[in-house]
Amino acid sequence: MQDGPVIAAVAALLGDPARANMLTALMDGRALTVSELGEVAGVALPTASGHLAKLEAAALLTVERQGRHRYYRLSGPDVATVLEGLMGLAERTGAARARTGPRDAALREARVCYDHLAGERGVLLLRGLVARTWIDEARPGLTDAGRAGLTGLGLDTAALERGRRPVCRCCLDWSERRSHLGGALGAALLGHVLGCGWAARGHGRIIAFTPDGARAFVETFGPEG
Amino acid sequence: MQDGPVIAAVAALLGDPARANMLTALMDGRALTVSELGEVAGVALPTASGHLAKLEAAALLTVERQGRHRYYRLSGPDVATVLEGLMGLAERTGAARARTGPRDAALREARVCYDHLAGERGVLLLRGLVARTWIDEARPGLTDAGRAGLTGLGLDTAALERGRRPVCRCCLDWSERRSHLGGALGAALLGHVLGCGWAARGHGRIIAFTPDGARAFVETFGPEG
DNA sequence: AGGATGCTTCGGCTAGCATCGAAGTATGCA
DNA sequence: TGCATACTTCGATGCTAGCCGAAGCATCCT
Numbered sequence: 033m034q035d036g037p038v039i040a041a042v043a044a045l046l047g048d049p050a051r052a053n054m055l056t057a058l059m060d061g062r063a064l065t066v067s068e069l070g071e072v073a074g075v076a077l078p079t080a081s082g083h084l085a086k087l088e089a090a091a092l093l094t095v096e097r098q099g100r101h102r103y104y105r106l107s108g109p110d111v112a113t114v115l116e117g118l119m120g121l122a123e124r125t126g127a128a129r130a131r132t133g134p135r136d137a138a139l140r141e142a143r144v145c146y147d148h149l150a151g152e153r154g155v156l157l158l159r160g161l162v163a164r165t166w167i168d169e170a171r172p173g174l175t176d177a178g179r180a181g182l183t184g185l186g187l188d189t190a191a192l193e194r195g196r197r198p199v200c201r202c203c204l205d206w207s208e209r210r211s212h213l214g215g216a217l218g219a220a221l222l223g224h225v226l227g228c229g230w231a232a233r234g235h236g237r238i239i240a241f242t243p244d245g246a247r248a249f250v251e252t253f254g255p256e257g
Numbered sequence: 258m259q260d261g262p263v264i265a266a267v268a269a270l271l272g273d274p275a276r277a278n279m280l281t282a283l284m285d286g287r288a289l290t291v292s293e294l295g296e297v298a299g300v301a302l303p304t305a306s307g308h309l310a311k312l313e314a315a316a317l318l319t320v321e322r323q324g325r326h327r328y329y330r331l332s333g334p335d336v337a338t339v340l341e342g343l344m345g346l347a348e349r350t351g352a353a354r355a356r357t358g359p360r361d362a363a364l365r366e367a368r369v370c371y372d373h374l375a376g377e378r379g380v381l382l383l384r385g386l387v388a389r390t391w392i393d394e395a396r397p398g399l400t401d402a403g404r405a406g407l408t409g410l411g412l413d414t415a416a417l418e419r420g421r422r423p424v425c426r427c428c429l430d431w432s433e434r435r436s437h438l439g440g441a442l443g444a445a446l447l448g449h450v451l452g453c454g455w456a457a458r459g460h461g462r463i464i465a466f467t468p469d470g471a472r473a474f475v476e477t478f479g480p481e482g
Numbered sequence: 483a484g485g486a487t488g489c490t491t492c493g494g495c496t497a498g499c500a501t502c503g504a505a506g507t508a509t510g511c512a
Numbered sequence: 513t514g515c516a517t518a519c520t521t522c523g524a525t526g527c528t529a530g531c532c533g534a535a536g537c538a539t540c541c542t
Contacts, residue, residue, distance in 0.1 A: 036278030036298070039343040044272030048530075052268065053261030066489060073261070079531055081490055091349040100488045100539040114342040118264040121339060124316040273500075291519060301502055306520055308500090325509040325518045484542090491536075499528085506521070512514090 045090055046118065050075045051083045054104075055092070059112050063096065063103035142231065142239040148218030149225065149239065156254060157221065158202065158213040163255040167200050167217070174199060174217070182217075185224060185252070192216050225249060270315055271343065275300045276308045279329075280317070284337050288321065288328035367456065367464040373443030374450065374464065381479060382446065383427065383438040388480040392425050392442070399424060399442070407442075410449060410477070417441050450474060 046052055050073040057072040058064060064072075070080030084104055087093040092111050096103045106112055142153040149157055161167045166178030174182070179189045192199050201215030213221065222239075225231050230245025241249065250256070271277055275298040282297040283289060289297075295305030309329055312318040317336050321328045331337055367378040374382055386392045391403030399407070404414045417424050426440030438446065447464075450456050455470025466474065475481070 036281045037274045038347045039281065039340060040272055040274040040277035042343050042347045043268050043277065047265050047267075047269030047272035049262045049265040050530080052265035056261045056264065067487095075530085076532055077489070078491080078533080082530085085490085090346075092346065102489070110342065110345060114339065114346060115264060117335065117339040117342055118267050120335060121315075121317065122263045122267045275500080292517095300500085302519070303503080303521080304501055310520085327519070485540105486542100487538100487540075489536105489538080492534085494532095496531085497529095499526105501525085501527100503524095504522085506519105508517100508519080510515105510517075512516105 042090060042092075045087060045092065046115070048083070049073075050079065051087060054080070054083060054087070055106070055111070055115055058093070058104065058106050059115060063105040065101045065103060069104060138234070138238045138240070142241055144222065144233070144239055147222065148212070148214050149222045150212050151239075153239070153241065153249065154212030154218075156250070157218075158211060160253040160255045161213065164253075167213075187220055187224065192220060221253075267315060267317075270312060270317065271340070273308070274298075275304065276312060279305070279308060279312070280331070280336070280340055283318070283329065283331050284340055288330040290326045290328055294329060363459065363463045363465070367466055369447065369458070369464055372447065373437070373439050374447045375437050376464075378464070378466070378474065379437030379443075381475070382443075383436060385478040385480045386438065389478075392438075412445055412449065417445060446478075 046055065053073040054064075054069045057069060066080055066084060067077060069084060070077050073080060073083070075083070084093065084095075084102075088095055088104070091107055093104045094107045096105070140151055142149060142151045144150065148154065161178070164177070164181065165175055166181050167174055174189060174193065182189050195216055198215045199217045200213065201218065202211035202213070212218070225239075225245070226233070228245070228248070229242070230249050231239050231241040234240040271280065278298040279289075279294045282294060291305055291309060292302060294309060295302050298305060298308070300308070309318065309320075309327075313320055313329070316332055318329045319332045321330070365376055367374065367376045369375065373379065386403070389402070389406065390400055391406050392399055399414060399418065407414050420441055423440045424442045425438065426443065427436035427438070437443070450464075450470070451458070453470070453473070454467070455474050456464050456466040459465040
């Protein structure tokens with residue numbers, strides 16, 4: 033017949049309120065877990081899991097496994113475009129908006145992710161190293177400038193690059209919804225931060241920076257100078 | 258909550274195969290009747306009627322009543338845009354295409370619509386008069402050039418413009434899916450065509466042009482010269 | 483190793499909706 | 513006026529799919 037049924041299959045996926053809630057929650061490009069998406073959609077976890085599996089099978093979402101979490105994000109900007117178009121069509125009848133709530137502030141600021149720094153500081157770290165061209169985000173690895181800078185801080189870059197473990201690994205951050213620095217370098221730099229006394233491990237996964245430590249951290253690794 | 262449900266309502270409308278077939282059939286901007294849309298969707302007439310009522314209520318379609326027909330068309334280009342976007346997303350899985358079949362050739366070429374010319378010739382007539390600036394399509398009515406030209410053909414334009422009936426009326430053509438010329442002028446010109454012997458009424462609504470008549474018709478009213 | 487967390491799979495329940503036949507309304511044709 | 517066509521409304525049917533609880537797997541933490 034026509035191509036009606038093929039677009040109907042996609043549209044039907046967007047036509048369920050729970051799935052639509054999930055997709056709109058992902059429209060800012062962040063990645064969310066199954067539980068979180070289930071919450072924003074107002075459905076139980078098994079239901080959310082089923083919905084997300086369908087959306088992934090239709091290539092509307094991509095998934096990144098991260099430990100026991102599964103982070104879903106929109107598979108591309110064209111998905112968001114269609115969603116915006118639908119919102120435009122829907123405005124011919126009515127619309128509404130709202131925002132979500134707060135979370136644990138300390139965890140969001142800095143915490144440990146496996147063995148490296150996560151949260152606001154972790155994201156800042158990755159951005160800073162990229163801005164200083166110490167590492168290359170596109171093809172992850174140290175640059176010459178990076179080797180020099182890190183050696184100046186007392187790190188053994190040769191040992192880092194000899195190991196089996198990837199030096200740089202971008203790791204999705206659950207609070208910032210951006211990548212932070214993982215891999216061997218991430219672990220080494222967390223050790224550096226703790227070793228310099230800039231921060232200490234707090235309750236649970238929390239990393240508590242001292243005021244001086246935060247200042248030094250930004251000066252050393254932050255995007256600015 | 259979020260605006261998920263509002264987009265879900267629209268998407269759910271596009272998510273039914275029958276409705277999606279109808280919408281894709283309308284994507285070229287033509288207008289189709291309930292019966293025809295039911296046929297392309299593969300559903301019975303009551304089903305089609307219900308679907309179209311929903312699509313109209315959601316402002317995705319607009320309807321034009323014309324006698325006992327109801328012509329549905331997309332309510333705007335943004336609807337087509339979203340549909341195309343959905344087709345794009347659907348291509349990540351698979352797609353298909355096809356075209357519809359033929360119809361009665363004579364009826365499509367020329368027929369009477371109420372009291373004026375319809376079909377291929379009728380559409381050509383409207384386009385020709387507009388191209389010759391005899392009439393103004395935007396604000397329907399005769400121009401000075403039109404009065405002169407029509408008077409030269411022996412028509413009483415003053416009488417036309419005195420009557421209660423609108424002189425120019427754009428009438429949707431079911432075979433060409435474009436407007437043809439209706440109104441008092443349309444009726445008068447059909448009379449002219451028949452009076453000149455360019456064509457004669459055939460079986461049913463058919464208007465049968467003679468070869469010479471067709472040539473004269475195009476020379477007199479066609480877009481060229 | 484044991485317990486906790488995150489997620490998936492399975493089974494059964496339920497609601498919503500697409501579908502069509504039959505009857506009713508409106509319009510056009512003779 | 514009577515018949516045919518185009519469409520709508522009504523009522524009944526049947527199927528699909530969303531939904532959750534319970535159980536099972538995987539991963540992380542201690």
